[in-house]
């Protein structure tokens with residue numbers, strides 16, 4: 001589904017990503033872990049075309065997207081939930097969700113499954129995004145990314161600053177989405193238990209390189225929690 005090959009990234013002269021290679025499969029959750037500042041968000045921005053790739057290639061659904069602009073990647077089927085959510089605070093919940101449909105030709109109907117997954121969004125349809133709690137805004141950001149029916153959903157630290165009950169809802173939603181077998185999920189997370197409970201495969205990053213990788217079910221015995229805490 002997604003194949004990244006020898007990706008390098010730099011801001012000015014500072015080399016941030018150092019030759020990353022990995023794949024993300026449909027129907028599976030890939031979790032990317034790593035401490036603050038190791039380059040996780042930079043990797044996601046590279047995948048979305050928000051920073052220009054210096055070296056290496058990104059193939060999505062059999063197509064080389066390395067140099068496509070962000071909107072073309074969204075149109076190709078990549079949904080992105082950025083860190084900090086970045087919903088439109090002055091627009092209503094319904095308008096935020098419709099923004100997610102903007103790249104889909106003729107798309108005017110919000111898919112009902114978003115409301116099945118996050119019923120609170122239906123109850124709050126006409127409230128402004130900025131009036132929602134942090135957890136509700138996170139659900140809205142995920143709903144917005146799902147509106148156009150992505151084949152790959154990328155989430156950047158969806159549990160950051162969110163209350164535990166909503167973390168459970170988000171966990172359930174991600175598991176349900178992967179289980180449909182229609183979508184690949186790439187999840188960046190620092191909250192170890194959440195990452196481990198969802199991971200089919202994991203990648204652990206340190207200073208722009210993967211220092212450990214493997215199957216989700218072996219995360220514990222591989223010592224990922226300890227490696228993250230060092």
Ligand SMILES: Nc1ncnc2c1ncn2[C@@H]1O[C@H](COP(=O)(O)OP(=O)(O)OP(=O)(O)O)[C@@H](O)[C@H]1O
Pocket residue numbers: 011016034035036037038039040041042043083
């Ligand atoms: N626009 C930028 N210009 C210059 N340096 C940047 C820029 N954005 C990030 N960096 C630097 O690149 C490195 C990687 O940052 P990045 O945000 O990718 O890390 P991260 O692993 O996502 O961390 P966090 O968990 O805090 O979001 C950091 O040292 C950061 O200071």
